[in-house]
Amino acid sequence: MRALIVAASLLIATPSLATEWIYCTSADETASVGLLVGGADFASVVAITLNAGDSAWASSETYGPGQPIAVEQAYIGDNQIIVDLSDLDRNQLIAELRAYTASEGNDYVQGGVLRVPGKGAWAVSCEGP
Amino acid sequence: MMRLASIIVLGAMLSSPAFATEWISCSDAGGLASFDYLAGDGTGVLSIAAVTITTGDKVWASDTANGPGDPVSVGQQFEDSQTIVVDAMDKDFGKLAELRLFKASEGEAHIYGGTLRIVGYGAWVVSCDPLAG
DSSP states (O other): OHHHHHHHHHHHHSOOOOEEEEEEEETTSSEEEEEEEESGGGOEEEEEEEEETTEEEESSGGGOSSBOOEEEEEEEETTEEEEEEEOTTSOSEEEEEEEEEEEETTEEEEEEEEEETTTEEEEEEEEOO | OHHHHHHHHHHHHHHSOOOOEEEEEEEOTTSSEEEEEEEEOSSSSOEEEEEEEEETTEEEESOGGGOOOBOOEEEEEEEOSSEEEEEEEOTTSOEEEEEEEEEEEETTEEEEEEEEEETTTEEEEEEEETTOO
8 A cells, every 4th residue: 555655645646747739830821849848947959840931841750741850959948949940960050049038927928030951941939839 | 631631520420330220120921010119330249229129009109200109118128240239118117129130141141030928918020121210
């Protein structure tokens, strides 16, 4: 019985390992990036989708069609989202996402820019997590 | 002698950096809020000469020449190759608004995008046209 109580309390005390998507999209929907984030404060990027014009990238076929893509470096915190995405060898920069977060009253917003070298640059607004 | 002085003055004018100013207009997609500022360039750092902020029917203007509005002034201001940060202050020098922008350029596109927070009113995603001025 005591073992059951200990096990139950451990389950309750274990932090949630949930993941949620952040989607950032340009107003004309020409470009978008999705980041599946998890871990403490949703600061770890575990999956990626990226679309720019007719081009698409995805970190796994599970998340959609496209060329392979990976996180080169990322920082989510201090009211900022700063993410560089690259090819799997981290030799070629594929995209840069830079966004600020702001809140006031019931408002919580995230907005910034997405640059995809060779494709374009867009102002984006983000939703989630 | 007069000609020499004229040449020196003209040469100094030509070699000085341009001190042109331009309005940067930032607004949310729904037209609910805006933050416009008159930026001077040529000094190498951000130098805001005037600011006008709106949300709904509320207007703040640092210079009545740019329209009616409650008093506002510029607090901290910073710009480098990647970001623009501006704080606007009310008449008592309390925080009125925060503009936070990232820049991106690719090909012909030059984009500013970020957030605008107006204390007591709300927060919005904004984009700006840096060439609007």
